[in-house]
Amino acid sequence: METYEYDKRKCPTHASGEQCAKLLFPVKDALDVLSGKWKLQIILSLSFGKKRFKQIQREIPGLTPKVLSKELKDLEMNELVERHVYDTLPVSIEYELTNYGTTIKPLLGELHKWGSKHRKRIIARNGRKN
Amino acid sequence: METYEYDKRKCPTHASGEQCAKLLFPVKDALDVLSGKWKLQIILSLSFGKKRFKQIQREIPGLTPKVLSKELKDLEMNELVERHVYDTLPVSIEYELTNYGTTIKPLLGELHKWGSKHRKRIIARNGRKN
DNA sequence: GAAACCGCTATACTTTAGGAAACCACTATA
DNA sequence: TATAGTGGTTTCCTAAAGTATAGCGGTTTC
Numbered sequence: 001m002e003t004y005e006y007d008k009r010k011c012p013t014h015a016s017g018e019q020c021a022k023l024l025f026p027v028k029d030a031l032d033v034l035s036g037k038w039k040l041q042i043i044l045s046l047s048f049g050k051k052r053f054k055q056i057q058r059e060i061p062g063l064t065p066k067v068l069s070k071e072l073k074d075l076e077m078n079e080l081v082e083r084h085v086y087d088t089l090p091v092s093i094e095y096e097l098t099n100y101g102t103t104i105k106p107l108l109g110e111l112h113k114w115g116s117k118h119r120k121r122i123i124a125r126n127g128r129k130n
Numbered sequence: 131m132e133t134y135e136y137d138k139r140k141c142p143t144h145a146s147g148e149q150c151a152k153l154l155f156p157v158k159d160a161l162d163v164l165s166g167k168w169k170l171q172i173i174l175s176l177s178f179g180k181k182r183f184k185q186i187q188r189e190i191p192g193l194t195p196k197v198l199s200k201e202l203k204d205l206e207m208n209e210l211v212e213r214h215v216y217d218t219l220p221v222s223i224e225y226e227l228t229n230y231g232t233t234i235k236p237l238l239g240e241l242h243k244w245g246s247k248h249r250k251r252i253i254a255r256n257g258r259k260n
Numbered sequence: 261g262a263a264a265c266c267g268c269t270a271t272a273c274t275t276t277a278g279g280a281a282a283c284c285a286c287t288a289t290a
Numbered sequence: 291t292a293t294a295g296t297g298g299t300t301t302c303c304t305a306a307a308g309t310a311t312a313g314c315g316g317t318t319t320c
Contacts, residue, residue: 017185017188017189019178020174020175020178020189021189023174023242024171024174024175024189024190025245025249026242026245026246026248026249027170027171027174027238027241027242027245028171028245029245029248029249029252030241030242030244030245030248031167031170031171031241031245033248035165035166035167036165036307037161037165037307037308040157040161041154041157041158041161044150044153044154044157045150045154048149048150052266052267053266053267053268054265054266054267054268059150059151059154060154062308062309064308064309064310065267065268065269066268066269066270066308066309066310067307067308067309068268069267069268069269070307089316089317090266090267090315090316090317091266091267091316092266092267093266093267093268100251103244103247104244106240106243106244107237107240107241107243107244108157109240110236110237110239110240111157111160111161111237112153112156112157112160113236113237114156114160114233114234114236114237115155115156115157115158115159115160115161116156117233118156118159118160118163119155119156119159121230122159166277166278167277167278168278182296182297183296183297183298184295184296184297184298192279194278194279194280194281195297195298195299196278196279196280196298196299196300197277197278197279198298199297199298199299200277200278219286219287220285220286220287220296220297221286221296221297222296222297223296223297223298
């Protein structure tokens with residue numbers, strides 16, 4: 001008969017626990033700023049150059065003006081995006097990644113890479129959808 | 131998974147628009163699976179080796195059993211995590227990253243890197259917190 | 261002069277994510 | 291016998307996210 005002893009041997013208390021905790025904090029911080037359905041998509045869109053409100057909205061399907069407006073404000077607050085107001089008539093407005101914002105590109109690159117592989121995997125599994 | 135239709139008519143001026151749309155698709159797919167407050171943290175925790183339920187819960191502060199239970203199911207469904215049941219008394223259970231799950235590590239690495247820089251930035255800005 | 265662009269905001273509603281607490285059957289430890 | 295640990299589930303609840311639709315003050319295009 002096997003007891004907890006057995007399984008403690010198989011699952012010793014992990015030396016990694018503390019180390020893991022340390023890595024966890026920065027990941028959490030990043031997630032605080034970037035998580036959600038839209039922010040990374042918006043940043044990706046802006047990584048091609050500055051864009052106007054409607055332009056972003058058109059490029060990201062399903063994104064409503066209310067949500068876009070809010071997300072842009074969040075990104076501005078975190079200094080990832082800048083809002084430029086040009087003195088035309090009527091005023092035209094553009095959103096642009098800050099220098100800091102561009103530091104997310106490598107992360108976005110990885111996300112894209114993984115997403116591509118994942119997509120293929122799903123399509124293969126489902127026997128083609130769209 | 132949905133089809134992304136990029137409307138050329140509506141965005142004629144922007145050459146990058148179409149290219150952007152193509153990149154957006156995989157990013158969306160990745161986000162579908164990974165977004166949320168906990169999944170990447172759980173994957174990070176498991177990237178140090180297989181762990182038991184309570185062990186994961188202890189390592190990730192604020193994570194309640196209900197949420198952990200749900201997230202693990204989601205991750206299992208997406209074949210990122212495997213659940214092993216060992217025939218002990220009482221049964222002991224371990225969660226482990228699948229091979230596929232480990233393909234997220236590079237992404238996690240970038241997230242951690244960016245998160246670290248971001249953390250420093252915030253602390254500098256706020257004049258030291260915690 | 262109508263329609264359609266621009267950059268949003270307002271209102272109202274539904275859905276989902278996540279949190280708090282209790283609880284279950286079981287085993288081990290003191 | 292009491293307490294704590296195991297791997298969760300159940301219930302109830304709130305806050306945030308998202309959806310839908312309309313509107314405003316302006317301009318440019320047909």
